[in-house]
Amino acid sequence: MEPEARIVLAFDLDNMYVACERLRNPSLVGKPVGVQQKGLLATASYEARALGVDKLCSLWEAKKRCPSLILVNGEDLTLYRYYSRRVFLLVRSVLGDCPVEKLGMDELFCDVTNLVKEHLQETRDISPDPRGRWFALARAESGALTDYKGFWYNPSSECPGHTIPQYDPTVSDNATLPESILAASHLANHIRHLVLTQIGLGSSAGIAYDKTIAKLVGNMHKPHQQTTLVVSPTASEEYSTVVQTLLDPLNPHKLMGFGSKALHTLRDYISTTKYPITSPSTKEDDRDELALTVGLLRSKMTAALFGSLLGAQNGQKIWDLLEGRDNEPVKMSPEFPLTISVEDSFDQQRGTLDWSGVLTEIETLANSLLRRLEIELVDGGELETLGREAVKPDRRRKWQRYPSQIRLTIRGGHSRQIAYNANRESRSAPLPVPVFDLDIPRTERAQGLIRQPLAGLAKQILDKGGEPVEKYEFSIINIAVTNLQTTTPTKAINAFFAASPWDKQENKRIRHSHEAKEPASSNGSKRRRRTLPPDIDINMIKELPADIRDEVVREYGIIEFEEPPSKIIKRDVTEHTLELADDVNQASATPESNTVADGKKLSSVLESMSDDGCWTSDDDDKKAMTPCTLCGAVIFDWSMAAHMTYHSGS
DNA sequence: CCGGGCTTCT
DNA sequence: AGAAGCC
Incomplete structure (x- = not known):
């Protein structure tokens, strides 16, 4: 018995950077x-x-x-990250437990299989309602959305937006249309409507049975439109006919996972073996290359061949893509990214520096990395940078995530031969805890990071254990923090006791931390307090970053504090969601913001979302x-x- | 195969 | 730690 078909939605925010700039500066609308x-x-x-x-x-x-072109500088991605997150959180909150996966800044995948299934079960036997059928959303524990319950749709109307295959109006009839895909298409339409009205961003969507095809069909009609594959894979014969017709003429590159490397390998093989694929390309972007299409690859090669050329597992996966099978699950994206990094590139001039010059560049990057951490990982940080009112000044700003590692990557040289990913070398080290102390000025913390550990890491990479050199050459420097933790860095606390990272000279005596660690399970009492290491100064503890201090206080049960330590950080996703959602509702309520980012009147966009007569697309x-x-x-x-x-x- | 930023596989 | 993939 084969597993039941999934239903996957793929969303793509239209022209996202421009749209965001227009939300910031509405005078750009229409220009x-x-x-x-x-x-x-x-x-x-x-x-x-x-x-x-x-x-x-x-x-x-x-x-x-x-x-008349108006240029906007888009080098600072803060605004785009902000809206990207807003959209992600909104969609996620609407879909309850369904996996929602972020792809880059402006795309989302949603696996709505369960939601749709539940919806159909719930509504199967209830008597007809003149308003149509109620799609219930945001039920149960996602109590964040008290104002949000679902939407009505007409189950006997046509599928919203475009369909594949296209409706033949003479036979048009929902009899053949799977109920589930119809419901999913209405759901996608509803989500686009919400993103538009609550956040102000237009989007396109594809509705199908896997990620690759959902994304593919979603790209067929843009902007502000959606496209649904209306044939079910349970009707396997018809399904493969439709899908194969869809895929065969395409450049394999259009299939997600079919990257340039794989394509290159295949092309190499084909040309060296004089494989009978000859048609010269007329398309510009295929100049000097074999015009490979999905259909050609599929008919001229085999799964086994793919396996031997591209690796057994990967080859099979890529081959399956050609035949319209994509089993990649929609992976629930984490609330926060897993790594955060900043990078700069250098031409020959800028990228040839002596040691102190290298350190200066790294320090610049360290500063901007710290800025990003504060924006993205500190409660309320993103709002602050966007010029909105931040969190209440008396409320302590709390870190939502604690990276535990820092990594320096340097790409040396400027030779043309090397592949873009080659020549990169990286080293990593624990991230010193004081970076979380917002009472220390950011520039000071950046300098601290240079002293430890970045300068050392740079030396490892650049000197390779040899003698220092007069001039160093490099083309890219990247600094990343990784391993974002949800809890305060207790390991780092121990490290802190072991050696004060940035040399607060007075605190030399706090060295033997590990002696302080109690044998963990010496008796049954879980609530038992650890004893404070005898040589630790209570005043030093007071100087710890607030969150860390709380952790220490909790761990060691220190009580002689004047101000009571705050409770353990409680993270509440839904609270955050609502907080972010607030300012938009006002925004979309005001008349002057009643335009969509691309210049259409909101009303006309909304109208167009239900029918097919949209304006011409670009892509x-x-x-x-x-x-x-x-x-x-x-x-x-x-x-x-x-x-x-x-x-x-x- | 250049740019910056992210993820995933090996 | 590095290679590769995607936007």
Whole structure:
């Protein structure tokens, strides 16, 4: 007995960077806007694309073609992360226990199998209601959404948005349409409606039976539209016909998991074995390459061949993609990222420095890393940076996560040969606890990080145990914190006792911490207090970062504190959700914000969400390519400026 | 295969 | 710790 079919929704926020900038600055609505990053155009609004801007990327070229183009600097991603998180939390709260997976900043996958199943069971036997059928949401323990219960839809109406295969209006009938996929499509429509009205971001969606195909069909009609695969895999023959028709003409690259490496390997094999695939490409982005399609690969090769070329497991997985099978589960994304990193790149000039120059660059990065930690991991931090009223000043700002490791990655050299991922070396070390102490100025904490451990890590990488060198060459420096913990770093506390990380000289005597650790299970009493290490100064404990101090106090049962230590941190997801949701409701209630980020009137967008007559679509944000005038390499337009710095370097 | 930021597999 | 994948 085969497992029941899943139902997967794929959401994609339309033109997200521009849309976010328009929420920040509504005067940009309806105008041609370009978002600029590092001297290149990261993305352009639909108005700008209509004026020919999307075909190029250098800034002056863009300005030439479209003098009215408004450039916005998008190098600081804070705003985009903020909205990305808002959308994630909203969707998650609507879907209860369903897994919601974040892909990058602007995409989500949702496995709504169980939700839809429950919905159908609940509504199966109830008598018809003139309003249609009630899709109940946010039940049970997700008590966050007291104001939110579900929505009505008409089970005998057509599927919202577009369908695959397309409806034949002459035979159009819901008889063949699986109830579950119809319900899921209405659910997706409802979620898009919520994201639009509560947050102000338009989105597109795909509804299908796995992630790859949901994403694929979702990309077929954009923006502000959705597309549903309306044939069930339980009707296996019809399903594979439809899916194969859909996939066969595609560039395999469009299938998630079919990366450039795999494609390259396959192409190599095909050309060296004179495999009978010959059709020369006419498409620009396939120039000089075999025009591989899903259909060609599928008909000319075998699963076994894929296995031997790409590894047994991976080969099989990729082969399955060609046949429209994708068993990748929708993985529930964690509330906070698992790593947070900052990175800068350097051309030949900037990237050739003596030792103190290297340290200066690392310090700059350390500062911006600390800023990000405060924005993203401290309660209320993101609101503060967005110029909204932060948490009450008297309320202590609490860390929501505690990274325990820090990692330095350096990519050396500027030779053209190396692959972008090669030549990277990294070293990691425990993250010193004082970084969490918000009473220490950020710049001081950054300097502390340099002293320990970043300078040492940099030496390990750059000197490789040899003698120091006059000049160091590198092209990328990255600093990351990893292993984000939900609890205060107790291990780090021990480390703190063992050696005060950043040399508070007076506290030299707090050394022998491990003696202080009690044999854990010496008797049955769990509540038994640890004894404070005898040589620890109570005043030093007072200077610990607040959260750490609480932990110490709790662990060791210190009582001679004037101010009572606050309770153990209690994390409440739902509370946070509501807090974030608040300011939007006001925003969307005011008349002047009653426009969608891409310039359409809200009312017209809402209207269009129920029918198919949407305005013309654009797509594939960043896929255009152009040959470099100097070396002829075909390069993504959005990276041409960066590419040019490459030439000027050598 | 350039950019910055993330995840996952090995 | 590094390679590779995705946006």
